[in-house]
Amino acid sequence: MAVSDSHSGRLARFARAWTGPRRGESARQSVMVIVLGILLILTYVPLIYLAILSLKDNGQIYGRFWSLPNPARWANFVYGAQAIWRPMWNSILTTTISTAGTLVFASLSGYVFARHRFPGKELIYTAILALLMIPPILTLVPAYVLIYNLHLQNTYWALILPWTSGGQVFALLLCRSFFATLPEEFFDAARIDGASELAIFLRIAVPLSVPILVTVAVVRLVTTYNQFMWPLVVISSPARQVVAVALTQFTSDMGITDIGPQMAAYILAAAPLIVLFSLGMKQYVQGITAGGLKA
Amino acid sequence: MRTPRVAGPPVAVVIFLMLLAQTAFAQDGGGQLWRFDAGGRVQSASVTADGQRVVLGARDNLARAFDRAGKPVWQFPAANSVLGVDISPDGRWTAVASEDRNVTLLDEAGKPLWQFKAGRAMNNAAVADDGSLVAATSDDRSFYILDGRGKLVWQEDLGIGVSGVAIYGTGDNARVVIGSDDGYVTVYSRTGEHLLQSRLDYDVKSVAVTPNGATIVAGTSDGLVTLLDGASGQRLWNYKTGKLVNSVAISQDGRTILAGSNDKQAYLLDGNGKLVQTFKPGAEVLATALSGDGTLLVLGTSANAAQVLDRGAAGASQAASQTRQSGTIAAALFGLAIVGAASALAVRRTARGARVWQRASSGPRDLGRRMWQARISYLMILPTLVLLLTFNYYPAFSGLFHAFTDWSPGAKTEWVGLANFELLLHDRFFISSFQNTVILVIVQILKTLTVPLLVAELVFSLRHDRTRYWLRTLFIVPLVLPVVVEILLWNNIYDPTIGLLNQTLTALGRPEWARTWYGDANVALGSVIFIGFPWVSAFALLIFYGGLIGISEEIFDASRVDGANGLQRFLHIDLPMLTGQIKLLLILNFISAVQTFEVVYLTTGGGPGSATYTPALELYYMAMRMYNMGAASAIGMILFAIILAGTVVNMRFVRSSMEYEA
The missing domain is CATH 1.10.3720.10 (MetI-like)
Known part of the structure; x- marks a missing residue:
C-alpha cells in the first residue's frame, strides 16, 4: 500500500497513552468514523453509478432509472472493448515506448551528470533543469507546428518523441541525485579492472538503481497514459488515437449514444492504471513527492 | 587540440530550426478539394460521416453522388428539380425529395428502392441512420413519415409552410425534427408523439441535429442560427447572419455548425456560436453539409456550383507523404545532432562555462584536451540533449518568438509586434x-x-x-x-x-x-x-x-x-x-x-x-x-x-x- 504501516503500532500505543485518561474518546472516534464514512460514500457514488450504468441498456436507463441492472448486460463490456481496444493498444504502446526511452536516456545522462567531470557540466545541467519552468501550454502550438513540419501528424512518433523527451527532465533529476549517493569505490574498482564507461554504467550503475528507475517508470506511465491535450492536437486519425481522447469521441463513432457500452469502456480504460497502481503505488507517491520537492 | 569557435551556439540552433520550420510550412493547410458545376441551382447537399460520399440535389433534375475526390459515383434522375437530399452517415441510404411530388429512397448504389407521392412538390427529406424511417416535407403544408419500405406511417397537416426536417436515432428510437414557418421546432417520436417543442421568433427554414439528438440547430428567415438543447428545447445561443438562412448543418459532436445564407456567405461556427470562418462563394448559399467530424464542408449555390472544402487537408495530405517523411526526420535529427553537439561543445567557450571548469584546469589551452578526454561523457548525454533541444527548447523559444508574429499555416511568418496581445x-x-x-x-x-x-x-x-x-x-x-x-x-x-x-x-x-x-x-x-x-x-x-x-x-x-x-x-x-x-x-x-x-x-x-x-x-x-x-x-x-x-x-x-x- 501507499504508505508504510510501521507507525500504526506506535501510533496506537501513543493514542492510547494520549487519550487513555479522557472520557468520551470512543464517542469522538465514532464521530470521526461517521464523518469519514459520509465522505467515503459521496466519493464512491459516481463510481457505483458508473458500475451500474455499465450493466444496463438504454431502455433500462431511460425507463427504470433507479432500478439495478436487471438483467445485467455483461455484453456491454464486449461492445465497449470492441470500440476501444485499438485506442487502448495505441495508448499502451506509445506510453510504454516513450517511458522506456525516457528511462534509457535519462539514466545514461543522469549517470554522467552524477559521476563524470567534464567542461560545462553544471552549465548544461542548469540549462536542462530550467526546462522545469516551461509549462506544456507554452510549447503546445510550436510543438504541433514542428510535428506538422516533420510530417509526423497521425503517427505514433508524434506521441513517442515529445513524451520521451519531456519526461527526461524529471527523470534526470531523480536519477542524478540517486547515482550521486552510490559509493565511488564501486566505480573505481571497475575502472581499475579496465571496464569501459558503458560497461560500468550497465553492470554497476543500472543494477544498483533499479528502485529509482521503477519510481520514474511508474510516474511516467501514469502521467503519459492520462495525457489528453497533446494527442488531441496531433492525432486526428481514429486508428492512431489514444484511449483518453478516443473515449470522448465514443458517441460519434457509434452513431448514437448507447450509454451502457460507453460506461463499460470507461471502466476498461482504467484497467492499465489499476494494474499499475496495484504494483507500484508506493513508487508513484515517492516519485511525485521527490520530483515536486526538488523541482 | 582546440575546437573551432562557434558564435552564439544557442542562437544558431534557434535560427536553424526556425528556418527549417518556415521552409517546410509552405504548403497550404486546407482549402477547396473540388468543385462541381451543375446544370441548375444546387438546392441541397448531404455528406456521409466519413466524408466519402457527397450527394447533391440540383434544379437540373438530378441527384448526384460523388466520392471524396469529386469522382461521380452514381446519379438519380427525377422528373423535376431535386429540392432535398439526405444520405445516412454510412452512405447506405439516400432520401431524395423532388418537385415531381415524389420522395424516393435510394440504396448505396443510387438505385431507387421505393417512391412515395404527395399532392404537391416535396421540398425536403431526411432518412434515419439505419434507413428505417424517412421524413419528407411538402409544399402542401404537411409532412409525411414513411417506414423503411415506403409505407406511410403517419402524416401531419400543419397548415403552414414547412421545409426543415431532420432525423436522429434508429429503429423504434428514431426521432423526427421538424422546423416550420410558424417558428416552431418540434421533435416527434416515430409514432407521432410530440416529444419537445420550442418556439423561435421567426420562420424556421431549416434544421439539423446531432446523431444523439443532444443538439439541434435551426436557421430562420430572419438570418438567425439558433442552437437548441435537444433534451430541454432551451435556446443555447443565436448567431446573426445577414439574411435568410437557407440551410444549416452540424457535425456529430455538435461543435461545428455550417450555415448558408442568402447574403452570399456561409458561416462556420463552433459549438459556442463563435464564428470560426466565413466563406464567400459569390452567390446565395442554398445548401450546406458537414462530414461527421466537421472537417469536410459542402456548399451549394444559386450560381449552379457546389464546392467541397476540407479543413483537415493538412492531415489528409500528409498520408501521401509517408515516404518523404522518413527522409525529413533523418535529415532533421542528423542536423540537430550536429548542431546540438557543436553547441554543447562550444558552450564551454562562453565566459561562464569556462569559469565553471577552469577551477580544475590549468588554463584555457587545456580546454580542448579536457573536452576530448571527456568525449565519452558528451556522447552519453547527446541523445538527451538532442531530444530536449528539438522537442522542448526549440518549441519554447519558437512560442516566445511567434507570439509577436502573424503565424498561420500556409501563410508566411510576419512580425506584427504587440498586435496579438492587442x-x-x-x-x-x-x-x-x-x-x-x-x-x-x-x-x-x-x-x-x-x-x-x-x-x-x-x-x-x-x-x-x-x-x-x-x-x-x-x-x-x-x-x-x-x-x-x-x-x-x-x-x-x-x-x-x-x-x-x-x-x-x-x-x-x-x-x-x-x-x-x-x-x-x-x-x-x-x-x-x-x-x-x-x-x-x-x-x-x-x-x-x-x-x-x-x-x-x-x-x-x-x-x-x-x-x-x-x-x-x-x-x-x-x-x-x-x-x-x-x-x-x-x-x-x-x-x-x-x-x-x-x-x-x-x-x-x-x-x-x-x-x-x-x-x-x-x-x-x-x-x-x-x-x-x-x-x-x-x-x-x-x-x-x-x-x-x-x-x-x-x-x-x-x-x-x-x-x-x-
Whole structure:
C-alpha cells in the first residue's frame, strides 16, 4: 500500500497513552468514523453509478432509472472493448515506448551528470533543469507546428518523441541525485579492472538503481497514459488515437449514444492504471513527492 | 587540440530550426478539394460521416453522388428539380425529395428502392441512420413519415409552410425534427408523439441535429442560427447572419455548425456560436453539409456550383507523404545532432562555462584536451540533449518568438509586434477566460488544501488499525480512474434527462431545481467546479498522510505532556510540520489550474457564451479552429509569464521545505 504501516503500532500505543485518561474518546472516534464514512460514500457514488450504468441498456436507463441492472448486460463490456481496444493498444504502446526511452536516456545522462567531470557540466545541467519552468501550454502550438513540419501528424512518433523527451527532465533529476549517493569505490574498482564507461554504467550503475528507475517508470506511465491535450492536437486519425481522447469521441463513432457500452469502456480504460497502481503505488507517491520537492 | 569557435551556439540552433520550420510550412493547410458545376441551382447537399460520399440535389433534375475526390459515383434522375437530399452517415441510404411530388429512397448504389407521392412538390427529406424511417416535407403544408419500405406511417397537416426536417436515432428510437414557418421546432417520436417543442421568433427554414439528438440547430428567415438543447428545447445561443438562412448543418459532436445564407456567405461556427470562418462563394448559399467530424464542408449555390472544402487537408495530405517523411526526420535529427553537439561543445567557450571548469584546469589551452578526454561523457548525454533541444527548447523559444508574429499555416511568418496581445485585449472570450481562471485557481487550491487534509487528519487519528488501513486504502482507490473518465462520468451525472443529479432532485421532490447544468450561464462554471465532489483528492491525501507519518513521535508525546487537545495539536504541531506539503500542493495546483483545459473542453466547451472559457481553451480554439497560431502563442506566453511569476514566488518556499526534509 501507499504508505508504510510501521507507525500504526506506535501510533496506537501513543493514542492510547494520549487519550487513555479522557472520557468520551470512543464517542469522538465514532464521530470521526461517521464523518469519514459520509465522505467515503459521496466519493464512491459516481463510481457505483458508473458500475451500474455499465450493466444496463438504454431502455433500462431511460425507463427504470433507479432500478439495478436487471438483467445485467455483461455484453456491454464486449461492445465497449470492441470500440476501444485499438485506442487502448495505441495508448499502451506509445506510453510504454516513450517511458522506456525516457528511462534509457535519462539514466545514461543522469549517470554522467552524477559521476563524470567534464567542461560545462553544471552549465548544461542548469540549462536542462530550467526546462522545469516551461509549462506544456507554452510549447503546445510550436510543438504541433514542428510535428506538422516533420510530417509526423497521425503517427505514433508524434506521441513517442515529445513524451520521451519531456519526461527526461524529471527523470534526470531523480536519477542524478540517486547515482550521486552510490559509493565511488564501486566505480573505481571497475575502472581499475579496465571496464569501459558503458560497461560500468550497465553492470554497476543500472543494477544498483533499479528502485529509482521503477519510481520514474511508474510516474511516467501514469502521467503519459492520462495525457489528453497533446494527442488531441496531433492525432486526428481514429486508428492512431489514444484511449483518453478516443473515449470522448465514443458517441460519434457509434452513431448514437448507447450509454451502457460507453460506461463499460470507461471502466476498461482504467484497467492499465489499476494494474499499475496495484504494483507500484508506493513508487508513484515517492516519485511525485521527490520530483515536486526538488523541482 | 582546440575546437573551432562557434558564435552564439544557442542562437544558431534557434535560427536553424526556425528556418527549417518556415521552409517546410509552405504548403497550404486546407482549402477547396473540388468543385462541381451543375446544370441548375444546387438546392441541397448531404455528406456521409466519413466524408466519402457527397450527394447533391440540383434544379437540373438530378441527384448526384460523388466520392471524396469529386469522382461521380452514381446519379438519380427525377422528373423535376431535386429540392432535398439526405444520405445516412454510412452512405447506405439516400432520401431524395423532388418537385415531381415524389420522395424516393435510394440504396448505396443510387438505385431507387421505393417512391412515395404527395399532392404537391416535396421540398425536403431526411432518412434515419439505419434507413428505417424517412421524413419528407411538402409544399402542401404537411409532412409525411414513411417506414423503411415506403409505407406511410403517419402524416401531419400543419397548415403552414414547412421545409426543415431532420432525423436522429434508429429503429423504434428514431426521432423526427421538424422546423416550420410558424417558428416552431418540434421533435416527434416515430409514432407521432410530440416529444419537445420550442418556439423561435421567426420562420424556421431549416434544421439539423446531432446523431444523439443532444443538439439541434435551426436557421430562420430572419438570418438567425439558433442552437437548441435537444433534451430541454432551451435556446443555447443565436448567431446573426445577414439574411435568410437557407440551410444549416452540424457535425456529430455538435461543435461545428455550417450555415448558408442568402447574403452570399456561409458561416462556420463552433459549438459556442463563435464564428470560426466565413466563406464567400459569390452567390446565395442554398445548401450546406458537414462530414461527421466537421472537417469536410459542402456548399451549394444559386450560381449552379457546389464546392467541397476540407479543413483537415493538412492531415489528409500528409498520408501521401509517408515516404518523404522518413527522409525529413533523418535529415532533421542528423542536423540537430550536429548542431546540438557543436553547441554543447562550444558552450564551454562562453565566459561562464569556462569559469565553471577552469577551477580544475590549468588554463584555457587545456580546454580542448579536457573536452576530448571527456568525449565519452558528451556522447552519453547527446541523445538527451538532442531530444530536449528539438522537442522542448526549440518549441519554447519558437512560442516566445511567434507570439509577436502573424503565424498561420500556409501563410508566411510576419512580425506584427504587440498586435496579438492587442487582439487578445479585445477578445471578450479571452478576458472572460482570465476572470474564470482566477476563480478556478482559488477554488482548486482551496479544494486541495481542505478536504484531503481533513481526511488525512481524521484517518491518522483513528485508533483502530484495521479501520484506518481500510479507510485509507478506499480513499486512494479512485486514483485508478483516468482523469478523462472522471470528467466524462460527471457529464453523465449532469445530463439533463437521465443524469443522476436531476433524477435525484426529481426523486427528492425538487424537480424545479433540476436544470441543464452546463447550459445555464449562471451555474455552468459552478457545475464545472463541482466536478469531483467531495474532492477527496487521493494524491493530496497521500502527500498529507505521508507528512503526518513523518512527524516524530516525540513531538506528539511532548504535546501530550503539555496537555494539548486535538485542535491545539493540529494548529501547533501538524500544520507547521506540514508546511512543506502544503506549499508543494499549492504550487502544483497553481500551475495546473492556470492551464485548465480538459475539464472545460470536455464539459461545456467554454459555453454558454463565454461563461466557462479558460485561457488554455481559448489557446486551443485559436490554434486548432481559427488557425491563428500567433495569437495562440501569445496566450501561451502570457500563461508562461504567470506561471513563472507564481513559481518564482514559491521557489523560496519549496527550497525551504527541501531543507526541512533533509
